[in-house]
Amino acid sequence: xxxxxxxxxxxxxxxxxxxxxxxxxxxxxxxxxxxxxxxxxxxxxxxxxxxxxxxxxxxxxxxxxxxxxxxxxxxxxxxxxxxxxxxxxxxxxxxxxxxxxxxxxxxxxxxxxxxxxxxxxxxxxxxxxxxxxxxxxxxxxxxxxxxxxxxxxxxxxxxxxxxxxxxxxxxxxxxxxxxxxxxxxxxxxxxxxx
Amino acid sequence: xxxxxxxxxxxxxxxxxxxxxxxxxxxxxxxxxxxxxxxxxxxxxxxxxxxxxxxxxxxxxxxxxxxxxxxxxxxxxxxxxxxxxxxxxxxxxxxxxxxxxxxxxxxxxxxxxxxxxxxxxxxxxxxxxxxxxxxxxxxxxxxxxxxxxxxxxxxxxxxxxxxxxxxxxxxxxxxxxxxxxxxxxxxxxxxxxx
DNA sequence: AAAGAAGGTTAAACTAGTTTAATCTAAGTC
DNA sequence: GACTTAGATTAAACTAGTTTAACCTTCTTT
Numbered sequence: 001x002x003x004x005x006x007x008x009x010x011x012x013x014x015x016x017x018x019x020x021x022x023x024x025x026x027x028x029x030x031x032x033x034x035x036x037x038x039x040x041x042x043x044x045x046x047x048x049x050x051x052x053x054x055x056x057x058x059x060x061x062x063x064x065x066x067x068x069x070x071x072x073x074x075x076x077x078x079x080x081x082x083x084x085x086x087x088x089x090x091x092x093x094x095x096x097x098x099x100x101x102x103x104x105x106x107x108x109x110x111x112x113x114x115x116x117x118x119x120x121x122x123x124x125x126x127x128x129x130x131x132x133x134x135x136x137x138x139x140x141x142x143x144x145x146x147x148x149x150x151x152x153x154x155x156x157x158x159x160x161x162x163x164x165x166x167x168x169x170x171x172x173x174x175x176x177x178x179x180x181x182x183x184x185x186x187x188x189x190x191x192x193x194x
Numbered sequence: 195x196x197x198x199x200x201x202x203x204x205x206x207x208x209x210x211x212x213x214x215x216x217x218x219x220x221x222x223x224x225x226x227x228x229x230x231x232x233x234x235x236x237x238x239x240x241x242x243x244x245x246x247x248x249x250x251x252x253x254x255x256x257x258x259x260x261x262x263x264x265x266x267x268x269x270x271x272x273x274x275x276x277x278x279x280x281x282x283x284x285x286x287x288x289x290x291x292x293x294x295x296x297x298x299x300x301x302x303x304x305x306x307x308x309x310x311x312x313x314x315x316x317x318x319x320x321x322x323x324x325x326x327x328x329x330x331x332x333x334x335x336x337x338x339x340x341x342x343x344x345x346x347x348x349x350x351x352x353x354x355x356x357x358x359x360x361x362x363x364x365x366x367x368x369x370x371x372x373x374x375x376x377x378x379x380x381x382x383x384x385x386x387x388x
Numbered sequence: 389a390a391a392g393a394a395g396g397t398t399a400a401a402c403t404a405g406t407t408t409a410a411t412c413t414a415a416g417t418c
Numbered sequence: 419g420a421c422t423t424a425g426a427t428t429a430a431a432c433t434a435g436t437t438t439a440a441c442c443t444t445c446t447t448t
Contacts, residue, residue, distance in 0.1 A: 063340045071336060084329040093336075116318070123317040124310070130324035135278040137331040142265060142287075144338050145371040146257045149405070168425060177339040182405055184427055343435070362395060376435055378397055390448085397442070404435085412427070418420090 002030050005053045006105045009077055013128045014121045023118050027111040033098045039080065040096040046085035048106040052078050055102025056166050059094050060174070070175035073099075073163050079129065080104075099167055149178045150186050196224050199247045200299045203271055207322045208315045217312050221305040227292045233274065234290040240279035242300040246272050249296025250360050253288050254368070264369035267293075267357050273323065274298075293361055343372045344380050 003025050010016060016024070033039060033055070040046045042062065052074050059071040059080060071094055074080040085092035089109055107115070115122050143152055153176055157164055164172065173183035197219050204210060210218070227233060227249070234240045236256065246268050253265040253274060265288055268274040279286035283303055301309070310316050337346060347370055351358055358366065367377035 061336055061340070067340065069336055069339050071332065083325065084333070087325055087329070093333075120314055120317070123314070123321050127317050127321040127324060130321060130328055131277065131281055134324055134328045134331060135281070137328060137335060138265060139278070139287075141331060141335050141338065142255055142263055144335065145263050146255070146261065170425070179406060180426075181407080181428085185405090188427080364395070373436060374396075375398085375437080379435090382397080391446100392448100393444100393446080395443085395445100398440085400438090402435105402437070404433105406434090407432070408430090410428085413425085415422105415424085417422080 003028055003105055005077070006051050009051070010125055014125045016121065020119050020121065024115065024122075027115045027118075028105050028107055031104055031106055033102045033104070035098055035101050038095060038097050039104070040082050040085070040092050040094065042093060042095045043091050045089050046082040046092045046096075048108055049079060049081040049083070049086055049112065050096075050104040050106045052076055052080060053103040053105060055104075056099045056163075057096055057102060058099055058167065058171055059096045060171075061094050068174050069177075070171050073160070073167060073171075073175070075163060075166070079133075099171075144177060149176060149182060150189070152176050153183065153186055154190075197222055197299055199271070200245050203245070204319055208319045210315065214313050214315065218309065218316075221309045221312075222299050222301055225298055225300055227296045227298070229292055229295050232289060232291050233298070234276050234279070234286050234288065236287060236289045237285050239283050240276040240286045240290075242302055243273060243275040243277070243280055243306065244290075244298040244300045246270055246274060247297040247299060249298075250293045250357075251290055251296060252293055252361065252365055253290050254365075255288050262368050263371075264365050267354070267361060267365075267369070269357060269360070273327075293365075338371060343370060343376060344383070346370050347377065347380055 003021075006028070007016065007021055007024070010024075030053075031050075039048070039050060039057065040059075054076060057074045057080050059074070059082070061069045061071055063069065072080070074096075080096055082092035082094040082096065084090075085094075086109060112122075143155060147155065153172075156172065156176060169183060169187075170180040173180040176183065178186075197215075200222070201210065201215055201218070204218075224247075225244075233242070233244060233251065234253075248270060251268045251274050253268070253276070255263045255265055257263065266274070268290075274290055276286035276288040276290065278284075279288075280303060306316075337349060341349065347366075350366065350370060363377060363381075364374040367374040370377065372380075
């Protein structure tokens with residue numbers, strides 16, 4: 001059974017009966033992507049919500065001036081999608097690209113809506129997941145206003161040491177809302193300080 | 195029945211049976227606050243999630259340097275709380291203060307957990323509400339990085355014309371992540387442009 | 389009507405972070 | 419082993435937004 005990592009993850013939040021696990025399995029699909037491939041492309045409708053089994057992805061947005069803004073990273077046991085696009089099945093604002101070869105478990109929109117009806121516990125599960133996601137997003141917003149770039153970088157390193165190792169610096173810079181040149185300067189300062 | 199505004203709002207997302215409405219009523223309480231009063235104070239545990247029936251509130255955070263950062267505003271038909279604090283029943287990072295005399299419908303933490311068990315539709319309801327809140331929060335974050343202060347201000351005016359009328363400018367400035375002086379400058383520019 | 393509060397404006401000096409552009413490094417690939 | 423390509427660094431000139439400080443406006447209170 002290939003959805004074991006997802007079920008293990010879900011069991012942390014809700015208790016699932018064997019028959020529920022079976023229904024969940026019928027409503028998901030597995031997919032492998034190569035490094036560089038896109039799970040979602042800006043302008044297309046986001047067809048799936050993906051649970052990362054293995055690999056690393058980046059969600060980013062290219063603005064009118066052509067600048068890239070990294071919205072989030074996702075590694076093992078994280079969820080990724082352009083949620084706004086997925087929920088309303090309208091064109092995506094964001095791109096989701098694999099930074100490594102990546103294995104995901106996916107829910108299509110109709111399958112997920114169906115699953116909510118057949119396994120009401122899924123409502124509870126996603127309610128809990130979304131609460132956490134919302135709180136995290138709000139905290140990040142507050143930090144973006146109340147901390148300097150250097151403080152945000154230190155916080156990022158502390159919160160996501162595993163991600164820092166796996167992604168290029170210019171993506172971290174755009175996640176922090178600064179240029180790669182300025183991140184480079186900050187890093188240099190930090191080395192000199194010690 | 196005093197929870198009519200809440201029920202009307204909920205019916206937009208889920209269909210409620212009369213007996214469910216009754217259970218919901220038993221798990222909520224009504225409360226009136228005067229202008230200036232605090233619904234949540236930084237450092238205290240946030241005991242309630244509040245649905246605004248009438249009035250206007252601001253969620254803000256005072257950082258170590260003593261600076262205020264406005265996290266959100268809430269008016270009629272919005273929800274407010276320090277959700278992170280409410281969910282984990284740990285000290286709040288934020289203050290929620292009434293900017294006008296305000297009437298809310300509140301769920302305590304235990305009542306809400308109870309209600310989830312008695313009326314499973316509540317899970318669905320909050321799942322949907324949280325999806326929207328998360329998407330909105332993510333969009334605001336992207337804007338904070340990709341737009342200039344002036345662009346953010348114009349967007350705010352466009353998105354929340356009702357709020358703009360009701361709250362002082364220095365709070366809008368801190369919501370936009372800029373100083374009141376700079377907002378004043380932007381407003382002056384906008385007048386000159388026309 | 390005088391006196392505070394609370395909010396808003398203006399302007400000069402300043403700084404955190406950007407822009408531009410050149411150089412460096414390392415890894416793949418022909 | 420030379421040649422792209424992708425990423426990282428450095429530094430000088432610049433700018434969006436901050437800081438400080440003084441002043442203005444309006445409403446509330448007495």
